[in-house]
Every structure is written in structure tokens, then in C-alpha cells.
Amino acid sequence: MARYAATETSAKSVKSRGSYLRVHFKNTRETAQAIKGLSLKKAVAYLEAVKDHKRAIPFRRFSGGVGRTAQAKEFGATQGRWPIKSAEFVLGLLKNAESNAEVKGLDIDNLFVRHIQVNQAPPQRRRTYRAHGRINPYMSHPCHLELTLVEAEKEVPKGEAVAPRLTRVASLRKAIRAARA
16 A cells, blocks of 8 residues: 555545656646645636636746746736646546545535645656757656545534633732722
């Protein structure tokens, strides 16, 4: 069994992972950060909108040379892209985690992305032919991807506020102020 970085082992959580995925690491990392904390339904709808170029993925860390777009404003960023292949791979993992949740008997409408992590996989090597008989590397940058969905807990209503207990000195001062008034 594979080891996950997050050690969420409750009965209300489901995991999914992909290894050596042939999709750009940097694009996938930004896509994963964009859906972290979203509910399952919102994450799927968001990634479908990214595939249709209706909403952008904000690029924050790996943003060198990334163009600006107005669609990134909703996230407080200026740079964004529409990494379709990364979105498809993440959607596949979300769908797999949803299937795992069905098997476990969890409420799918109540799931949210608690943990999502992208790691670099070993680069795959090809070569490209250059002028004057030279050869240069032509590497791909695959990644490992893991995520954990957790069923959101019901909100408990807040109890009545209890007045803080006063120290002896504070209670004497309060009594003196009350006597003076």
C-alpha cells in the first residue's frame, strides 16, 4: 500500500492518488492549489469551467512568463492560464475519490478537498536534433498527485457565553466600584 503525505485515516475520508502522470508538474501544482479547500461539487464545476476557458487557474509560484488575464482577478492574482491537461488529470482523481466515497457510504454532497499535493516525478528523457549534428535533451516533467476528501462535519450551534471567573482581587475591585456608584 502506498504512503500518503497526509495521515488522515478517519472513516469520513477518502483518498486517491496517481503516480508518474505525464502532465506538467508546474501546471498541475497551480491547478491543485486552486481547488484546495473547495467542496467536491465546486471543484468539479470549476475545473470544467477551466476546460471551457470560462475561468482561469491563478499562477502564483510558477508564474514566470505567464500572461495576465482578467479572469485571475477573482483570486486576487493577475496572472493565470487554462491548463486543460492538468485539469483533466485532477478531474480524473476527483472522480476516483468520489467512487471511493460511494463505496464507503459517505455523503458525496458533503465532501471537500482537505489535502491535495503534487510532487515531481523523475523526468522522462527524449532527444531533439540540432544544427551541426548536435543532440540536446528533450525532457518531460511528470508528477505524482495525491488528494484526500473529507466529509464536512455538521456545524454545532455555539453555546451561551459564560462570564470569565474573576480573581479575588478583581472581584474586590468590582465590589468597591459598585459601592462607590
